[in-house]
Every structure is written in structure tokens, then in C-alpha cells.
Amino acid sequence: MIAQRQTQKSRLDVIVNDRVDAHVKLSGITQVFRSQTGGPAIEALGPLDLTLKTGEFFSVVGPSGCGKSTLLELVAGLTRPTTGEILIDGKVVQGGVPDGVGVVFQEDASFPWLTVWKNIMFGLKRRGVDPTIANERAERALELTGLQAFRDAYPSQLSGGMRQRVCIARTLVMEPRLILLDEPFGALDQQTRLIMGDEVLNLWRATGATVMLITHALDEAAMLSDRVGIMSARPGHFIEIVETGWSKDRDSRIASSEKFGSLTAHLWSKLRDESIQATRQSETKK
Amino acid sequence: MNRLMRARLLVVAAILVVLEFACRTGLISSYSLIPPSEMVVAMIEMLRSGELTAEILQTVLAVFISVAAAVVVGILVAIVLHSMPRLRQAIEPVLVTYYSIPIFVFYPLFIVLFGLNDVPKVVIGFMLAVVTMIASTLNGLDRVPRVLRKTGRVLHLSRMETIREVVLPSAALSVFNGVKLAIAHAFVGVLAAEFILSTGGLGYQIAYAFHDFDNRKMYGIMLLLLIIVAVVNAFLMGWERYIRQRRGLS
Numbered sequence: 001m002i003a004q005r006q007t008q009k010s011r012l013d014v015i016v017n018d019r020v021d022a023h024v025k026l027s028g029i030t031q032v033f034r035s036q037t038g039g040p041a042i043e044a045l046g047p048l049d050l051t052l053k054t055g056e057f058f059s060v061v062g063p064s065g066c067g068k069s070t071l072l073e074l075v076a077g078l079t080r081p082t083t084g085e086i087l088i089d090g091k092v093v094q095g096g097v098p099d100g101v102g103v104v105f106q107e108d109a110s111f112p113w114l115t116v117w118k119n120i121m122f123g124l125k126r127r128g129v130d131p132t133i134a135n136e137r138a139e140r141a142l143e144l145t146g147l148q149a150f151r152d153a154y155p156s157q158l159s160g161g162m163r164q165r166v167c168i169a170r171t172l173v174m175e176p177r178l179i180l181l182d183e184p185f186g187a188l189d190q191q192t193r194l195i196m197g198d199e200v201l202n203l204w205r206a207t208g209a210t211v212m213l214i215t216h217a218l219d220e221a222a223m224l225s226d227r228v229g230i231m232s233a234r235p236g237h238f239i240e241i242v243e244t245g246w247s248k249d250r251d252s253r254i255a256s257s258e259k260f261g262s263l264t265a266h267l268w269s270k271l272r273d274e275s276i277q278a279t280r281q282s283e284t285k286k
Numbered sequence: 287m288n289r290l291m292r293a294r295l296l297v298v299a300a301i302l303v304v305l306e307f308a309c310r311t312g313l314i315s316s317y318s319l320i321p322p323s324e325m326v327v328a329m330i331e332m333l334r335s336g337e338l339t340a341e342i343l344q345t346v347l348a349v350f351i352s353v354a355a356a357v358v359v360g361i362l363v364a365i366v367l368h369s370m371p372r373l374r375q376a377i378e379p380v381l382v383t384y385y386s387i388p389i390f391v392f393y394p395l396f397i398v399l400f401g402l403n404d405v406p407k408v409v410i411g412f413m414l415a416v417v418t419m420i421a422s423t424l425n426g427l428d429r430v431p432r433v434l435r436k437t438g439r440v441l442h443l444s445r446m447e448t449i450r451e452v453v454l455p456s457a458a459l460s461v462f463n464g465v466k467l468a469i470a471h472a473f474v475g476v477l478a479a480e481f482i483l484s485t486g487g488l489g490y491q492i493a494y495a496f497h498d499f500d501n502r503k504m505y506g507i508m509l510l511l512l513i514i515v516a517v518v519n520a521f522l523m524g525w526e527r528y529i530r531q532r533r534g535l536s
Binding site: 112157 | 431433434436437439440441442443447451452455456458532533534535
């Protein structure tokens, strides 16, 4: 009951924040990696500008090596940009993960020495959340991710998809207002990916959080997002941002619609040249 | 698995029977070896009379202090080295070649420095144990997935909290392996030091009995030492298996 009241409260927050509208604002971002072996510096990103609206589902697609994950690490405050500024709720992100930001990585980040339940409780305990409230929030996260039956299991006893669910639950339980997903389903099979996609949509609707999803799967981006940002080959920047126009209660069944097909085709026509260029880049590197 | 265990037990039992037979029939002279059953009797007699209690305590305590110091120092040094790659690169050759140095040549120096008491043998035990502890912990720290450290940052853990709550648990199996090796090295160090020059301990008693031609006592203590080491090892292996099983690694 209390957990429900809390989601209502965080929804209220969202409504208040809606007036600000821009949840995340990146301006003039570039990222240059200096080579440690004395080779030429690599321009990974930018110059790049991006605004995420509060509560939207934004996906980033782009050829491999275009700096998608770097972009996510910048927004998460895990790396600093070489130039430019990142604002979250109007506050500059610098040298640390801002409050209210949750990240789910591509790699399995569950703690193998803790049970599912303790994994989920980990962040709450660190933050000193009142135990009764913490329990309720963890219960709700278990329920939302369908992990109730596995609460006392260790991650090694779970499949890859289940482990990724543990990571999602551990992120959700902190009630983030901005959820960053770095190809979280990259290692999963196609059916599991579709199901996880639906679940992420459900979670997005239930929490009202802003979501930024990094993915290499065009169909995933086309199906899940309000807007899809298409990135260029290195140094990555947005060459187009596509509005999908889906209703908020969409699910994976839209994949059979005509519009989904034309959307995916459009994404690919934009990406094709960039991908060819990216492939050449990686071949010259070798 | 059960069949394997039975086969192993059978091999040990066969060796014991052959030894017993060889000793009893005089094939092996009692000046070089006493029958295994005799060793057991001698050991039990010594344990009953309490003449060894002080010596056992002395040796076990010296090993314990060596290991405890080696584990604490080893983990701390490894964490520092891991966070300073330059320093680590500079020190790496020392770590790699360390065990080619016969540490025992410094033993006389330690006696001069610390006096003829329990300190030199603890120092020797520590010196033999600490580097394997450093190397094992470093190995474990290298294997901590980057994504786990990132997760720590996302969850707003401080540097100390990250080490305590994420890095060390993640490296636990390697650290544990280091502890196992450290115990083995510390036993060797302490016992050998007792052999060479000391005032007490099980190693000293073995050497004393040897010079005294007291084979019953010598073999009795040797058997006791083997049992102590076997028990410690069995305990550690059981614990390790428990940790591994929980993580699905067994």
C-alpha cells in the first residue's frame, strides 16, 4: 500500500518536473580519448547536443564503435566530457553519478556473492532507507520484474535474462527518475529480448521515469521508443532524431504493424552508410 | 565420486599396511623407522602426559600470528599496489622473483635483531607467507569485473565502501586461495626456524628427539604435525567448497 502511495508521489514529482520539460540537456559535448601508447588521439564523440524530455522513452542507435556507450557513461556521470556541459534537472553533472539516476549495463552486474533479495536491498541499505520502507520497495521491485520465486537464489542459479532482471530490479528499487540502459538485452536470445522489451515498457509506465536506451537492435528501438536518435560513425553525433508517434500503452505486438516496418526501414536507410563507414574505420584500425 | 574416495583410502591403507609389515619383520630397522601403529601410540601417550601442550601452543600460535599478519598486510599492500599501477610495475619483479631468495639466510640476522625468542620465527613465517598473499590478492583484484566497480559508483559508494562491499567480496576466492598458501608457507617457515635455532616448539622438539635417537618421540610429533596440517586444510577446503557452491562454481 505504502509502496503504491510512493509511486504516486514520484508521479507527482514528474508532473511538477514536467514544467521544466527538459530532464537532461547535453550541449556541445565532445569526447577525445588520448592514446596511452603515443598514437593519435581518438575523437569518440561530438560535437553533440541532445535534450531528453521528462518521462520520455528515448533510444540511441548507431553503428558499432560510434560512442553510444560513451554517451551513456557521460550522462551517468561515470566519465567527464572533454568539452561541453550536461545538465540533469538543471544541475551540472560533474565527477559523480547524480541523484535519481539508475544504470543497467550490458554485462551482468549482479553481485554473485549475494542472493537476489540481498542484491536488490544492497543500494537501499547503503542509503540508509528505513527498513520497513526498504522491504516494501524491494518486494515491489521483485514483483515488477517477476523474480518473487527466486528471492533466495544466487545469481549463478539464474539464466542470463533472469540475472539482467536482478540488475533492473536493483536499479528500480532506488526509484530513479532517469534510467539509463546500456544494451541490457544484448546478450539475450530474440524471444527473451521481446519479452524483456515489453517488461521495460511496463516498468517505464509504472514509474514515470525518463528512459534512455542504448541499443544496436533497430527493431527494439523502433518498438520501444517515443523518439529514436540515430548516431553517425565516429566521432558520433545525432544525424536524425525520429519521432515514432506510438501511444503510451504500446507493446511488442506493434511489431506486426505496417508503421513498424516503415520505421525500421527508415532507421536502417539512415544507418546503412554510417555502418559501412564504421566498418571501414575498424578495418583500418586493424 | 564415492568410488574415487574409496580408491584413495585404499591406497593410503595399503601403504600403511606395507610399512607396518616391513617394520615389524625387521625389513626396515627400528633405528630408521618405527611401525605406524607405534607412532600413533607414541603420539597419544605424549598428548595424554601433556608434555607437548606448551610446544603445540607455541608453534600453532607462531603460525597463527604469521598468517594473520601476512593476510592483513598482504591484502592492504595488494590494494595499494592495485590502485597505483606505476608503483606496481616497479615492484612486480620483486614479487615474481621473491621465492627464489632463500629467506632463511636472513635468519641469523633476525636472531641478532630480535633476540633468541619467538619473534624471529614469526618473522620468517610472515616473510614466507606475505608475498603469496599479495600475489593472490592482486590476481583477484585484477579479475573484479569493471562493471561491478561502475555499479558501486552508480549506487554512490565511497572508495572505502567499494573496496569493502564490492571489490573484496568479488575477489574473495582468490584472497581465500592466498590464505591457504600463506598457511602452508607459514608452517614451513615456523617449523624450519624451530629446527635451526630456537628454544621451543614442535620443530625444536623433533630436532631434539632426532639428536637424542628418540625415534618414538620424533615420529610421534611428526604424525601429530601431519594431523594438525591435514585438519586445517580439510577445514579450509570445506569452507572454500561452500563459497564456490554458493556462487555456482563448484
